Amino acid sequence: MSFREGWVWWIAIPLLIAMLIWHLLRPRTARQVVPSLLLWQQLRHEQTSTRPWHPPAPWWLLLLRLLIVVLLAGAAADPTVAAFATPPHRIIIIDTTASMRTREPAGSRIVQARQLANQIIATSPPASTFSLLTIDREVTVWANQLSDRNYLASLIDAVEPHAVAGDITVLIPWLTTLRGRASEVFLLSDDQQLTSATWPADWHLIAIGGPVTNQSIQGCTFAAGPTGWQGVVRIEADGAPLTTPRMVELRDAQNRLYDATRVLPRADAPVEWRVQLNDPPPLLHVRLMPDSRDALVSDDDCWWQKLTPTPLRVAAYPRADRFLAAALRVLPNVEVTNQVKTADVVVQTDSTTPLSVTLPLWQLDAPSSTPAVRLPVFLPGLLHGDEAVLDRDIALANSQVLTATLVTPPPWAQTWLKSSAGVHAYAGRNNGMATVVFGFALTNSDLPLRPDFPLLVRNILTYLAPPRLQSSYQTGDAVVVALPPMPLPMLYAQPVGGQARIIPRTTDVVLVDVTEVGAYRINDTWVVANLLAPAESRVNRVTNPTSISATPWLLPAGIALGQWLLVLSVLGLCGERWATWRGGRVT
Amino acid sequence: MVQLLSGGEIAWLTRRQLPWQGISPRGVSAERNARQGGQRNEPELLRPYQMGDDVRRVDWAATQRLQHAMVRQPLPQSQGRLRIVLDTSPSMRLDAAKWHHALRLVAALGVVATSHGDSVQLCSDDVSPPSQHTNGWLSLCAHVYVTASATQAFALPRQLPLTQLAVWCSDLWHADWATQLTQFALMAHTGSVIHLLSASEVTPPRYGDVTLVDSETAQHYTMTVDANIQSRYQQAFVAWQQAIANECRRLGLAYCCVTTQTDLATALHEVLL
Numbered sequence: 001m002s003f004r005e006g007w008v009w010w011i012a013i014p015l016l017i018a019m020l021i022w023h024l025l026r027p028r029t030a031r032q033v034v035p036s037l038l039l040w041q042q043l044r045h046e047q048t049s050t051r052p053w054h055p056p057a058p059w060w061l062l063l064l065r066l067l068i069v070v071l072l073a074g075a076a077a078d079p080t081v082a083a084f085a086t087p088p089h090r091i092i093i094i095d096t097t098a099s100m101r102t103r104e105p106a107g108s109r110i111v112q113a114r115q116l117a118n119q120i121i122a123t124s125p126p127a128s129t130f131s132l133l134t135i136d137r138e139v140t141v142w143a144n145q146l147s148d149r150n151y152l153a154s155l156i157d158a159v160e161p162h163a164v165a166g167d168i169t170v171l172i173p174w175l176t177t178l179r180g181r182a183s184e185v186f187l188l189s190d191d192q193q194l195t196s197a198t199w200p201a202d203w204h205l206i207a208i209g210g211p212v213t214n215q216s217i218q219g220c221t222f223a224a225g226p227t228g229w230q231g232v233v234r235i236e237a238d239g240a241p242l243t244t245p246r247m248v249e250l251r252d253a254q255n256r257l258y259d260a261t262r263v264l265p266r267a268d269a270p271v272e273w274r275v276q277l278n279d280p281p282p283l284l285h286v287r288l289m290p291d292s293r294d295a296l297v298s299d300d301d302c303w304w305q306k307l308t309p310t311p312l313r314v315a316a317y318p319r320a321d322r323f324l325a326a327a328l329r330v331l332p333n334v335e336v337t338n339q340v341k342t343a344d345v346v347v348q349t350d351s352t353t354p355l356s357v358t359l360p361l362w363q364l365d366a367p368s369s370t371p372a373v374r375l376p377v378f379l380p381g382l383l384h385g386d387e388a389v390l391d392r393d394i395a396l397a398n399s400q401v402l403t404a405t406l407v408t409p410p411p412w413a414q415t416w417l418k419s420s421a422g423v424h425a426y427a428g429r430n431n432g433m434a435t436v437v438f439g440f441a442l443t444n445s446d447l448p449l450r451p452d453f454p455l456l457v458r459n460i461l462t463y464l465a466p467p468r469l470q471s472s473y474q475t476g477d478a479v480v481v482a483l484p485p486m487p488l489p490m491l492y493a494q495p496v497g498g499q500a501r502i503i504p505r506t507t508d509v510v511l512v513d514v515t516e517v518g519a520y521r522i523n524d525t526w527v528v529a530n531l532l533a534p535a536e537s538r539v540n541r542v543t544n545p546t547s548i549s550a551t552p553w554l555l556p557a558g559i560a561l562g563q564w565l566l567v568l569s570v571l572g573l574c575g576e577r578w579a580t581w582r583g584g585r586v587t
Numbered sequence: 588m589v590q591l592l593s594g595g596e597i598a599w600l601t602r603r604q605l606p607w608q609g610i611s612p613r614g615v616s617a618e619r620n621a622r623q624g625g626q627r628n629e630p631e632l633l634r635p636y637q638m639g640d641d642v643r644r645v646d647w648a649a650t651q652r653l654q655h656a657m658v659r660q661p662l663p664q665s666q667g668r669l670r671i672v673l674d675t676s677p678s679m680r681l682d683a684a685k686w687h688h689a690l691r692l693v694a695a696l697g698v699v700a701t702s703h704g705d706s707v708q709l710c711s712d713d714v715s716p717p718s719q720h721t722n723g724w725l726s727l728c729a730h731v732y733v734t735a736s737a738t739q740a741f742a743l744p745r746q747l748p749l750t751q752l753a754v755w756c757s758d759l760w761h762a763d764w765a766t767q768l769t770q771f772a773l774m775a776h777t778g779s780v781i782h783l784l785s786a787s788e789v790t791p792p793r794y795g796d797v798t799l800v801d802s803e804t805a806q807h808y809t810m811t812v813d814a815n816i817q818s819r820y821q822q823a824f825v826a827w828q829q830a831i832a833n834e835c836r837r838l839g840l841a842y843c844c845v846t847t848q849t850d851l852a853t854a855l856h857e858v859l860l
Contacts, residue, residue, distance in 0.1 A: 034681075034788075035788055036803060037806055043810075
């Protein structure tokens with residue numbers, strides 16, 4: 001425990017000593033002239049001695065007075081838990097789900113939320129610090145314990161709702177980790193589940209807009225059929241069933257309309273829309289057009305090209321390509337399978353068409369009928385931009401290929417491998433879809449035998465399906481701290497507030513206790529532990545937080561310790577006055 | 588000049604009577620004897636005839652006996668003598684309210700006496716001559732109120748003739764109060780003691796650690812006056828007051844205790860009873 005106003009004790013301690021001396025010294029008695037001592041002398045009262053000091057009588061009265069001074073000094077010193085003073089801290093959480101785009105007569109809901117957030121900041125005490133968070137399917141920390149209000153206003157203006165249907169339920173466990181902290185939480189949301197949940201009494205739940213009903217497309221599957229591409233779009237209402245139909249559209253990346261229909265989403269049974277396309281674009285976007293009375297729907301799941309799930313499932317073809325399969329297995333976070341499913345990354349090393357796969361992201365065969373070139377001598381590649389990741393840590397120029405065909409790079413591609421005869425491999429993004437094309441089969445080369453072959457596969461997979469998850473830790477995991485050359489004691493901030501000290505040793509690995517739920521900070525590194533829900537693992541710390549600071553020592557009932565001390569001292573003072581009056585003492 | 592009594596109080600006092608006034612057996616027999624022409628032993632009833640006197644008031648028997656025309660002087664209904672002894676010790680002067688209250692009581696008793704023709708004598712620092720006039724009596728009381736010595740120890744006057752009624756107004760804060768009561772009882776046929784006390788003397792405040800100084804002897808006494816001592820003091824005070832009352836009863840003196848919070852009418856009623 002510490003005190004914000006510690007100088008008070010410099011006054012209180014001399015006062016206590018003075019009070020003690022005052023009681024030990026014999027006070028000069030007052031003179032009172034009375035008509036006669038006739039009766040007083042009959043009382044045979046024990047006369048006081050002539051010594052210059054005397055024990056305080058009664059002793060408990062002196063003790064009570066000293067205690068009152070201590071209590072008053074303690075109350076004035078403002079006891080705190082930690083060592084540093086802190087202004088009040090307010091956490092503003094803005095719902096950025098798609099429903100916040102709903103337009104209302106007072107403006108869109110996100111605009112209302114921004115206005116409320118700015119109003120909260122404007123009406124806060126001058127020394128307040130703020131944390132700004134947004135929640136949809138993820139939690140993003142825009143600002144943590146900042147006091148620059150202009151910067152906070154710019155951050156609030158930059159908050160935009162995402163085109164996703166909010167899955168707020170997974171965020172409730174994350175928000176509960178904030179409970180118990182000495183911060184004031186303002187939650188601006190239009191989600192009924194949040195507003196109807198039981199939150200601490202000191203949380204401010206500000207409901208924006210009326211009842212919210214999200215509609216989302218739960219899934220869409222497309223398959224190449226005999227006569228073209230067939231797709232099934234499943235549409236489901238998250239909330240109450242809708243009373244009016246909604247328009248569903250299919251658009252490409254350039255927002256060109258391919259098809260449209262009207263559906264009536266229901267909460268219990270999804271609506272399926274079967275689509276038949278003869279020449280679909282590589283990417284097709286399924287959009288559920290909102291009504292003016294509805295929140296905007298999610299379109300995250302409506303790209304018919306699914307994003308790579310985790311772990312990355314890779315299907316290697318042909319099955320006999322054991323070199324490729326072995327190389328894929330050694331890669332982290334990759335699962336090799338023979339079953340082709342939608343959204344799998346298909347590694348195809350020959351011209352055999354694997355079953356009815358939708359479209360391989362990684363096309364290794366060369367769709368060319370030009371004569372093959374035997375033993376081509378590769379020249380160093382000239383990849384740049386996003387494609388430069390393909391050449392990272394490897395050197396394909398000295399690899400040996402038995403036969404290779406020539407390929408013609410389209411305008412959207414960059415040349416990767418070429419020889420004097422022509423181009424043998426290229427890479428690029430075809431309408432946003434990453435594509436790599438080899439003019440030779442891996443089994444006809446020595447690449448699988450090279451030590452950097454796993455790196456080649458890693459680079460290609462990273463280029464085709466970049467990892468989306470950030471590193472995270474589970475409860476009890478050991479966090480390795482990189483030590484400077486001259487280790488010094490370090491402080492790390494704990495989720496519950498306060499700091500812990502690390503005393504590193506040069507020869508040992510230092511392990512940090514991360515058993516507490518929440519986010520830790522070691523130097524400038526944030527570590528999130530005990531991730532109960534997937535959303536928690538995607539906590540992005542945008543700004544550097546300020547130091548962990550002290551909070552008032554709150555006792556039960558939410559009353560600070562200083563206020564309790566003040567009340568006790570007043571009660572003690574009343575008791576002392578009563579005892580003094582009862583005993584007829586004036587000293 | 589200090590006005591101890593207001594006009595209304597004086598008017599009210601003239602309607603009061605001392606115990607013998609109006610119902611005194613001596614006064615009744617004298618009047619009856621006067622009507623029946625009997626002997627009158629009081630020389631003040633006769634005086635020489637002067638021009639203008641009513642001839643019907645000539646006392647012929649006395650004229651014949653004294654060979655001089657004598658007339659019978661109509662006298663007031665009562666003609667007793669009241670002696671008031673006022674304690675002027677420093678303890679009486681310590682509390683101004685107490686001293687003022689004592690003088691008001693003394694003045695009121697004198698007004699009652701003089702308004703009915705009785706003479707009243709005040710014994711304070713000095714023994715004043717008997718006064719029969721109300722105004723003169725009030726002037727005397729006002730003079731004593733201002734000029735009485737505050738440092739002189741009080742002593743009962745000695746060798747005074749026996750009087751009909753004596754009233755002693757004192758706080759009796761004397762170690763020899765019993766002896767002084769005995770001396771006072773010898774002053775008059777009838778004696779009355781007014782025990783005048785201030786409120787702080789009845790219930791002293793809780794002084795705390797205090798050095799008490801005797802107002803008469805200047806003796807010091809250091810003690811702590813708390814609730815316990817206060818209670819014990821009150822017990823001692825009741826015992827002391829009861830002892831004074833018993834002693835007065837034994838000496839045939841009337842006793843009444845009056846505090847400074849007692850109004851004049853109530854206090855005078857207590858005294859005259």
